[in-house]
Amino acid sequence: MALASLLKEKSILVVCGSGGVGKTTISASLGLAAAMEGRKVLVCTIDPAKRLADSLGLKELGNRETRIPDLVFAQAGLAPKGELWGMMLDSKTTFDDLICRIAPDESVRNRVLCNPFYQNITTALAGSQEFSATEKLFELACRNEYDLIVLDTPPTRHALDFLDAPNRLTSFLDAKVIAWFVGPYLKAGKLGFRFLNSGAAMAFRVLEKVTGYQTLADIADFFLVFEGLYDGFAARAAKVRQLMSDPATAFVLVTSPQSPSLLEASFFLERLISENMPLGEVVFNRVYTAPTNLTSEEVQALGRQSSEKLPTHKTAIDALCANLRLAILLAEADKRSIHRFLEQAAQPLESVRVPFMRTDIHDMAGLHTVCRYLAG
Amino acid sequence: MSLEAIFDKRIIFMTGKGGVGKTTLSMALAWAAQERGKNVILMEVDNSPNLRYILGKDIPVYKETRIAPRLAVFTLEPFKALEEYAALQIKVAAAARLFLNNRLVSYFMQAAPGWRELVTVGKIWHTHQRTVGRGKNKHPEYDMIVVDAPATGHGLSFLRVPAIFADILKFGRMQSQTKDLLDMLRDPERTIVNVVSLPEEMPLNEAVTLVEMAKSTMGMQVGVTFMNGVHPEPFSPDEKAACDNLRSDSCALETLGNIWPCGGKALFDAAADRQARARMCQEYLDLAAKRLPTPIVELPYEYPGRVDMDGVKRLATLINHALCGGA
Incomplete structure (x- = not known):
């Protein structure tokens, strides 16, 4: 399904991928794209992208949902038909909330919350972030207040940890x-x-x-x-699992077109397919693009021709041509690795490419630029 | 801390956000150290494909693999570490296995939090304690241990676990062992944390958080910063002047326009792209200089973001060059 229809039809998008590929930016852009089209969207993130949060007017992005103010959109010349909300997940609060919800009475609740062992498993230890992300997602989905929830998953070495977290905790x-x-x-x-x-x-x-x-x-x-x-607890974990494979949920896999991240992406892909998780789209982020259709050889030939005509500018022409040829080579290399990735996938994949921008994305205008590429 | 000083440490943790090139730089630092005559082991906390990429081959897990006369690599594995630890504690290996293979124990261990991190740090401690030779010739088996920390969101949280256990264990043998781990982590003479970052917002923020956490939460000594993936200024000053000169020569531009499609726009666009990236890198480097431990060792971006052993050696040369005052 094309990304544009995912944004229109799905109620949960789980954005996953290995660290450093730009998951948070892509999540925020997906949220913006859907809000522009009239949906009420919540973007849940773990990463404190401080500059982005600041520029979105979310100075105190905490465990509560906050609406992006209209002013921020207006400043970027945007008028969304829907609403965009953001929140930052906090593992400990999410855990505590869950205990409060499932504990039968106050004494049981306090006994759990005050137990040193409980306090430790909910904070520093492995899997608690992943678990609380899925738990929060479930809670939000149950409340049914948003048309679309975009979940930016925690950065794990193995993106798969995210899928295992609820099971691991349940069996524990x-x-x-x-x-x-x-x-x-x-x-x-x-x-x-x-x-x-x-x-x-x-x-x-x-x-x-x-x-x-x-x-x-x-x-x-x-x-x-x-x-x-x-x-x-177990009943909830089972429901979370159900929610993940629900037809209204889709996974968006973000990867850079460069090898280490592609390798992780292919592991994740295999896993999603084998577990019948609904993969919606692959986003190749930070793809090198060349500002021309010329080949490297053509640039070289045109460069030589230019230097002959303009011998006094030879230094400049050589430097500019060398730089352009490098851009072309990088773009070709990315194109090849994306092509190989799609070809080797076990099933046909929908994908979009977001180019490597000149600068970081850290404001509404930047997100909107990314949106345009996501929409295809 | 001077860059030179990190080569006198016994245990060097390399941390940073996922995807910044920790494994590559851990390897490069280890290589730089072995070039200086140190006997080094690189310990990888997570079994990652990256190290295998660099080496160009698969290596076994939980086995010291020598890749150069003075350099070994080792991939940690918590279950194996636990087995080794239990055998040391119970003395009878068969009993240790019996204990760990108990269906319920192994079931519990699959899920129980914390022990993975604890035995991981325990194995690092154990490796740093090991000696070779006798009498006067007795010396540590490894002069330096470089630890490639995990790439999870909070890459240092595994180091917090000994402190957590020290807190919840009231007495018992494990309590004193946990204290040994803490002593090792907090000894500035023995142990430091270096941070790896990219000249981008999120990796930089994460690096700042990690450094802060190492210093205040864990009381560890912070070393230096490795700034990876720096896009260099694409043109030399001469070339830059020549380009400006060309841009202001309308006659020449017209000639170019006749030769190139779209008036040669692509030439200038591609130049502007790379100059913008270099400028952005510089901004983040300036920010890093204010917020991250110095010195900051700059390492250039290498396409395709994947480095083999030759790349590691190039980076090691850059690190050793920076050491000689070249940075």
């Missing part, structure tokens, strides 16, 4: 594991683990030796409380 909190962990802890009570005979107790004794008892108590207590929350 799986009831069986909890029972295994909590069981000996409860049985042990004041007797201590030493008197237990099961395999779990043996494992526990090892853990106790290396970790110290208090830690285990924290973990066990966390699981104990979480046992009651597990069903709610």
